[in-house]
Amino acid sequence: MKQSVVACLPNEMRTGKVAAEDTVDLMTMDPGQHRSWRVALYYCYIDLSNVPDHVEFHRHLCKNLSLKGRIRVSSDGLNGVLTGQLVDLKQYEDKVLKQLLELGTHQSQSNMIDLNTKYCFLREDLPILPQLFDKLICKETSSVICLFDNYQPAGTAASSTKENRNRRSKQNNRRVRRKKQRQEEKKHQSDKDISEERATLVAELPRIQNAMMTLSPSQHLTTEEWNDKLQNADGENALLLDVRNVYESRVGHFSVSNVPTLLTNTRKYSDLPELLAENPNMKDKEEVFMYCTGGVRCERVSMMMQAMYPQTKVYQLKGGIQTYLQESNNKQMCLFKGKNFVFDPRRTDPVHLGETVGRCLICEAPHDDYDNGHAPSENKEARCNTCRMLVLICNQCRPGYLCWGESEREDTKSDGAGLEGNRSKETRPWLYCAIDSLPKPAITSFANGPRDFELSLCVEETTMIMIYFFCGL
Structure with missing residues (x-):
């Protein structure tokens, strides 16, 4: 009989008697305080036969370690992002690794378990508290990621x-x-x-989905191997593939002069199978280099690519952009430009080399802050009024448009980002992005520097401006 998941926890955690945390000023801007906190990203593809037990285990463990965030638990593994103090996050990782076998994984996998954990720094331009999750969501899902949803x-x-x-x-x-x-x-x-x-x-x-599950993930490349292979690749026969969504790529992406990039322009991850299945740019390539934020998406896409194009050699960046940036201390050797978009309260990771690749959709000025100086937790980001997708619009242009969730201001004020309000009698046009749900992928070369998008403006009505932008990322 398997041990109860609660019984797997230490006695003080089962009873809820955990020592009180030292008082910490979570609104501080002191970098020293920031460094004791982290955002932990992790995933593990592994067979789990008792998913409800795992869900219960994570809920109890996170509650008693004061960790919050999102955890997906499915029969094919785990995927999570948590915020908390570094010492607690490491304790969480240790206990999860120890309990995976006891809660029903196969003994033959004991030497293969790796959570691929990345401990990410908080942004120092924001207080600690707005960068922490305010609750824990741990749930059973159909899969670690939703590639075929x-x-x-x-x-x-x-x-x-x-x-x-x-x-x-x-x-x-x-x-x-x-x-x-x-x-x-x-x-x-x-x-x-x-x-x-x-x-x-x-x-x-469905045939591709079944076929890929019999394959192993493609070869992982370390940061050094990634740079070496990409810079020496044959541009005629190689392709760089960003498997992230368009709003992620817009603020940062790899830029390699000798290798063209396939721009999938997806709104969501599950758009990829259809886009890649019959893409003419994929069929004649000998090598495909793919990357994502932390690696979890590439694991499955690389298997799908092998099933679709068995003659193509597929590589994936080990640890994703997050690990790459943490290991790239030399700006001249770093092939990633801009910021790494993340799915946690920070919005973007603080580790970057200063380049701004994003552009304002109105004036095309360099801009890569969806929140215009606010903390993402304030929910003041610019979004399309139709589909609610994130939109880059600079501080100067932002007051002139109504985004999703906003209404006209009745007075003239400045908000927290220093943006001037509109006069009470002025009517601002609504902001729209007109990207199709499944735009055709396109090949882009960054030989002369990245061109993040093209945009054109047309006046549809006297009080409305439709903004069409085609993201080249």
């Missing part, structure tokens, strides 16, 4: 929940309804062609 069989609980959520979102968005009505006639004919093409492709994806 777009292709849930119709009628399943997962597909029904997703359809209902999307339907409610559209019904509550007046701009979506108006736009849909205007485009209905134009869209009618194209829908027929798209549906036929999509039906053929979707029918093939």
